[in-house]
C-alpha cells in the first residue's frame with residue numbers, strides 16, 4: 415500500500431465546493447479523504463504551505479504527434495509537457511501518421527502510453543478512415559478498444575451525411591463526436607482571420623462564417639440524431655449564437671475555447687509572426703470579449719489547449735507556408751491565471767473548474783477532475799505568486815512554437831501527482847516506478 419499526505423495547502427476542489435487550507439490523504443492511488451484527521455500508515459508527506467492544491471488539469475484536445483511525427487512531439491515528451499503544465503490527463507487527437515482509425519492504431523497509442531507516458535493518455539479515434547472524409551470508421555470496435563470520442567480534427571468533417579451517421583453512432587455508444595468546424599472551401603488558402611488586419615497585412619483571410627456555418631450544421635445534425643456534438647476551439651462571435659440556440663433547445667452540444675483565443679487577437683500577427691498562426695485563426699478584440707463572456711455564462715463549457723507542436727524548421731518558413739498551431743500545455747494555466755484571474759475577469763475557482771471537472775464531464779472521465787472520495791489521486795500543486803518568463807528553454811515539449819514566448823506570467827506549477835505518485839516536481843520529471 416502506498417500512501418501520501420499533502421499538508422497545509424490551499425485545497426481548491428470546485429466540484430465539491432472546497433476552498434480551505436487543509437490536508438489531503440491519498441491511499442493506493444486514490445483520494446481517501448480531504449480535511450480532518452485520517453490514519454494513513456507509513457505515508458510520504460508533502461508540505462504544500464503557500465501552494466494551491468487542486469485536481470490535476472484535464473486537456474481534451476492535445477496533439478501528441480506519435481506515431482509518425484516524432485520530430486514534433488512524442489507520447490514521452492508530450493506527457494512531460496503536460497505534467498509541467500499541471501495536466502494529469504490528456505486526450506490524444508488521432509491526426510497522426512498513420513491516422514488512428516482502427517483498433518491496431520488505438521492499441522499502439524495505449525501501449526506506448528503505458529510504457530512512456532507520465533500522465534494519463536485517453537485516445538480518440540478518427541471519424542473517417544485516414545481522415546479522408548469518405549468512409550466512416552468502425553465506431554463500436556474503436557469504443558471497445560478504448561476510444562474516448564471521435565474526431566477528424568486537423569480537418570473538418572465536410573460531408574454532412576457522414577457527420578449525421580457519426581452522430582447516430584455517438585448516440586448509440588454514448589461518446590462525443592468532436593468537430594473542427596471549418597468550411598474547407600470558404601477557408602481555402604487563408605492564413606489568418608479575414609478582417610481589417612488581414613487587409614492591412616495583405617494576407618488572405620479566413621471568414622468567420624467558415625466556422626459558424628459548420629457549427630450551425632453540426633448543431634442541426636445533433637438535434638436530428640440525438641448524438642453528442644462537441645465544438646472544438648470556438649473562436650468567432652458568430653458561432654456563439656448557434657451554440658446558444660442549440661443548448662436552449664436541449665441539443666447535446668458542448669464547446670471548448672483555447673487560452674490563446676481567450677487572450678490574443680489577430681494583431682498578434684502584425685509582424686507576420688508564424689507563432690501566432692493558429693487554426694481557427696485568432697479573431698478580433700470583439701471576438702475575444704465574446705468568447706470570454708460565453709465561457710462565463712456557460713455557452714462554452716470548458717477550456718482546452720489545442721497543444722499543436724511543430725518544428726522550428728516548419729515555423730521558420732514564410733507565414734503563408736508555415737503550419738497552423740501553437741503549443742499550449744505548459745502555458746495554459748499561467749496565461750489564464752495572469753491575464754484573466756489576476757485582472758478580475760474570472761475567479762480562480764471558475765478557472766480551475768473549467769480545466770478539471772468541466773472537461774472531464776464532456777468525455778466521461780469523471781470522477782477525475784475532482785478530489786471526491788475514491789477518485790484517482792491526480793493533483794496539481796501551484797505557486798500562485800511565483801513569476802517567470804516564457805523562454806524557449808522553459809518547455810519540456812519537444813517543440814518551441816508558443817504564441818506566448820516572451821510573456822512574463824504568474825502561477826507556476828510546482829508539483830504534479832498522477833495516480834497518487836509525484837511525476838513532476840520543480841522542473842524535474844520523476845518517472846514513477848511501476
Ligand SMILES: [Zn+2]
Pocket residue numbers: 567568569594646647693694
Ligand atoms: Zn482543430
